[in-house]
Amino acid sequence: MALDALTSDGAIVAIRPVRPADRAALSRLYHEASPESLRLRFFAAPSAASLDAEVDRLCAPESDSHVAMVASEGETPVGVASCGSPDHTGRRAEFAVFVADAHRGRGIGTLLLEHLAARARRHGIEELIGEVLPGNAAMLRVARDLSPDGWSRFDAGIVDVGVAMRDDTIGPAVDARDRAAERASLRAVLSPTSVAVVGAGHRPGGVGHETLRAIREYGFTGRLHAVNRSGATVAGVPACRSVLDLPGPIDLLVVAVPADQVADVLADGAHVGVRGAIVLSAGFSEDGDEGRRRQHDLLRLARRHGIRLIGPNCLGVVNTDASVSLDACFAPHEPATGGLAIAAQSGAVGIALLEQDLGVSTFVSLGNKADVSGNDLIAYWYDDPATRAVALYLESFGNPRKFARTVRALGRRKPVLALKSGRSDAGRRAGASHTAAAAAPAATVDTLFAQAGVVRPDCLGDLIDAARMLTDQPxxxxxxxxxxxxxxxxxxxxxxxxxxxxxxxxxxxxxxxxxxxxxxxxxxxxxxxxxxxxxxxxxxxxxxxxxxxxxxxxxxxxxxxxxxxxxxxxxxxxxxxxxxxxxxxxxxxxxxxxxxxxxxxxxxxxxxxxxxxxxxQPLGRRPVLTGIDAGRARSAVRRALAEGGGWQTYERTVEILGAYGIAVLPAMTAISGVAALTAANRLGYPVVLKSADPSLVHKTDTGGVRLGLTGPDQVRRAYDAVSAAGRPGSGVLVQRQITAPVELVAGVAHDPLFGSVVLLGLGGVHTDLLGDRALRLVPMTDLDAGRMWRGLRAAPLLTGYRGSAPVNTIALEDLLLRLGRLAEDFPEVAELDLNPVLAGPDDVVAVDAKLRLAPAGAEPDPILRSLRPAELSREETPS
The missing domain is CATH 3.40.50.261 (Succinyl-CoA synthetase domains)
Structure with missing residues (x-):
């Protein structure tokens, strides 16, 4: 599937893997290139045959040794990037990038490399390396911009470059490029120099008429036009019968026509250079299957022509900057000027906020947010000098992981307030393990906001009050x-x-x-x-x-x-x-x-x-964790998924955890009473017997655990009871019983939208009853780990409550960081439950571990620069 992304000048390109059907178009891309561009790419003037061979290589099927991505504007390829020939480790691969002459300097090469790097990571490639001529300043700049921590060296007239691809290395630079591209892209919507209102009839009270009148009366500083069937002047504004008749280029269309006419209006707008559109019309995704198809087609049309889209089914846009003075909104009153930027999915909530005399810099009613979303606006407001605080009303998330990154960066310089609807438990998904149940969507949203520094009021009134305080006060x-x-x-x-x-x-x-x-x-x-x-x-x-x-x-x-x-x-x-x-x-x-x-x-x-x-507070850093063998874990995960995934055996669970340095108490599997007795004698009494059936998640509740067994007779009787709790032939696990001052629960739950969440809480059989838990989304920093245990109500138990020995909190933080790194590297870890985790003065060890694996879906990448996918149906966090 192609992903749409923004170039540095705010235009839209589609990026996707190369297909065999691209052969003719890629051949034209190379054969029409200038001799100098070809020399910089191939180090010499290539023959026609060598160019054809290069195109054949690019169109080869994707594999662990070959990945190629193409960028297209409209239907025309404008650049291509590839990597292949990994070294003996399989973790480094040679890359190459080529951009059409007319499109150089627009950031397309950098975009292609970002997407190539993300695709290559799926094949285990961790670093891209390449050879660049010293005179190819553009390519050297691309490599440097992509990875500030990369390397280069000059050897025999060639510059060797290396591009590290860790998220923490490339993330800040990617975010900075994303913000610049968003500002360029949204300029036509939020700071237009010319606006046309389509559907502005003569009848007062109509949406188009009232929006046109609001724009004129607020004093828009640019050119203003109306489009209606008669072509007659409306509210003192000159009108045309068609968008195609508008004089000069038009930055922004404000569309207020019936839903089935909107696409034709946008298509006409593309012919007169329109770069942005606000669709006030209803009748799209909020209106059943036909409306969803109509919205999908509208977005694809906008993307093909490089038009940014607000709405549909929205209230409009406001920019109070004196150099713009745009009130393209049919709210009942003019907004007051101030430092608060507002984005609201609900028009009614938007009106309520505008009525409060808060003082607004910009206001955007997102409506169905087919294209422009809160993430785009957060990037825009980051460098907006008129915005001193941001207020969001959200009913759903598109890419929560990107939201977490962008809003966290914005929050370090400007307050962000967010009211998220849907806080009840009615929409919570069922989770079998303690961790999955605790990490349900409402709790995960709370965690996301807390980590990102988002101010989360309980109601609209509190949001208004907090906005008054945070916009203009120290x-x-x-x-x-x-x-x-x-x-x-x-x-x-x-x-x-x-x-x-x-x-x-x-x-x-x-x-x-x-x-x-x-x-x-x-x-x-x-x-x-x-x-x-x-x-x-x-x-x-x-x-x-x-x-x-x-x-x-x-x-x-x-x-x-x-x-x-x-x-x-x-x-x-x-x-x-x-x-x-x-x-x-x-x-x-x-x-x-x-x-x-x-x-x-x-x-x-x-x-x-x-x-x-x-x-x-400092944000912390992602620490270096020693003793991790991701390759061993990857092999075990692949074997498990090949066998169908699901709940894993204790042995495989311990194998995967061990590859990440996570200590689990050893256990011996026994499939008979005699074998259980032998294991107990070898381990030493007292012992614990547990069902080895991996599908038995809550063993204590079903009789699948016997504790404190001190002799052979107790082991024999316990074996019969415990083995009967699981499926026939599952056997039992035998462990030496150990104790520690504090029992905790730790684990991981994965959500396809939010990503993975690490949990820590008070453990044992009462963990769900007490509900004393802390959650963190990955990636985690060292400070996140410390804040997790300090945030528990039971934290005094860990630091020496009433004279008891404090537990080893350094070891506990190390456990949490390793769980976070495992979850980050393997989204296939659907649920992981360590319960109990015994924490003592010397060490922290998991006594039981349950792991469920599932194939990772096509999930939004928090680093990758891309616009909202133009899909017919899109799963989002429920409102």
Whole structure:
């Protein structure tokens, strides 16, 4: 299947493996190339026969020793890349890239190499090597850009280059290229110089008419046209009968015609140079099978012509930048200008956000998000100087792993708030193991957001409140909240809410906290108290609550507090104004936010403090793990899948885990009572007998485990009971019984969208009842591993609770990192359950291990640069 991707100038190319049917087109690509391009590729002027031989090589079937990818714009190949002839290790292969003369300098060679590297990894190739002429600066730059940690050396007039292909090596550079391409691609949609509204009729109240009027009245700085059947002027805007009649090139079409006419409009738009389209029309994927087919065909049409598409079934787009002033949206009111960027899948939620006077930089209603999604916009907003914070309303994910990477990078410089619908358990998939059940989609989304530093409010109101706090206010330096008010009861509510929001309300050196000034407090008293607390250095944020009464001047008090806020620009400050005649959402020149209640203000402070703490923390690094033999594990996994996959025997599970340095308590398999007794005598008492049936996941619940067996008679009786719990002939596992201060559970669960999740929790038979767990998505850093066990409620048990010996947390972190690396390397690990894991002062060892393997599907690559696949049906995280 072809993947669409963006070139550095924002155009769209399709990249896919070379097929034999490409022979004629690739032959033209080479035979039409300039002599200089051919010399740089082949080091000499190639003959026609040698070019034909090269094309034959490219069109050969893909294998472990040959991979070739072609990039096409429309139907025309514009570049090709290949690798082959691996060395004796099978992990290094020689690569070559060729791009048509007219398309050089557009980043196509780099794109091809990225996709080639991803494809080659499936064949076990870890490094691409090549030979480049010293004068081929473009190719040397491509290799350097792809892998900053690559190598090069000059030898005998040739530059040898090596391109490492680890995600952690190439990821940051790929992300930077992706952001630049997205900004170039979305410029026609978000910063157009010319717009045409198609379907803008004369009747007020129609979607097209009202959208056209909104664009004109908001003061769009570019050229504006209308298209309708009559061709007559609409709302003072000149009109044409057809898109084909529009004067000059058009950047953006805003389409408001019936669904069955949209494709024709877009096809006409391609002929007049349209680069972006906002489809307001409904009747697509939200409207059954016919609508899904219509949306699929529309997206394929847009991709063929290099048109970026917002919607369909959307509310529109807003850009408040004075150099653009675009309100291509049929929301009822004009948006206020500010620093918050908003992307919403729901038009109703979008309207609710726009109504709140939040101050918007850009707003995008994603609708069905056939093309442009939250991932594209996150990349665009990364370098957008007008955007200081981002708010997302998401009903589904397309590529959650890419979302995690892009939003984590954005979150290090700008707050990202997200409201994800579908938090109930109704859509949770069933999982047989403890790990799979714990890593259900809702919990996985929570994990994704937490690792990426996303602020996740519980409801729309909390999202609005947090956005007010995070868009224009400084970040708090800690979690200490100061409260000044003239209402003791509201002080109590603020203090009570603070604890649940992760904040403290510490006593101050010179006054109480909260500080009650009394109902009749004057503006000067409020100003003096607020200034004293703000300047004390004993609080990280300050809430001022003003209750208007007949005995005070609430308007003057609000103004005085606003002046104090301006005098302390580095301290987050918010106000609650109740009673009186003050009606404002901001105080002072800096716009300190005003809330309707203390609880809402304190929860917003809590979100800001949690985000600031995440931003202060280092991200960590992917450590080097010794003693890993991925080749041995790969062989075992391939054998298992060839036999049908599913739950694996204990022996094979131990083999795969051992290849990654994961310690599991040895066990002996016995298929008779005599063999079980022999094994027990050899291991030494006391022993444990467990069913060896790999399909018996919850052994304790089904009588498949007997503990504390101290002699031969107990072993004989236990064998009969345990073997009966499993399938006939499965036998039993015999292990020496060991103990440790703490029992944990650890494991892996794989989701085709989110990727693999590593779990740690309190173990034993009560693990599901207690629910004390921590989850992390791979790839994991060293700091992720430490944060996992520290995040457990039972963490004190690991550090020496009430005089007990602390467990070896270094060994525990090593176990978690090795589980993460195994899961990262092998998405075929569908479920892995280590329960219990015995953690003691000296070591951490898994006593039981259950592993289920399944073929890895065509999953979205978090590194690979590509647009949303134009598939007829697409599985996404349910809303």
């Amino acid at each position: 970040l708090p330096a800690g979690h200490r909240l100061g409260v000044v008010s003239n209402a003791g009861g509201l002080n109590v509510l603020a203090a009570d809410t603070a604890e649940g929001a992760g904040l403290t309300v510490p006593p101050l050196t010179t006054s109480g906290n909260p500080l009650d000034l009394g109902a009749g407090a004057s503006p000067s008293a409020f100003a003096a108290a607020t200034a004293a607390v703000a300047g004390s250095g004993e609080t990280d944020m300050l809430l001022v609550i003003v209750i208007g009464t007949r005995a005070n001047d609430s308007a003057a008090t609000a103004a005085a507090v606003g002046r104090v806020a301006d005098d302390h620009p580095n301290l987050p400050l918010a106000a609650v104004l109740i009673g009186g005649d003050v009606r404002t959402t901001r105080l002072g020149g800096r716009g300190a936010p005003v809330y309707e209640s203390p609880e809402r203000a304190v929860r917003a402070f809590g979100h800001a403090a949690a985000y600031a703490e995440w931003r202060r």
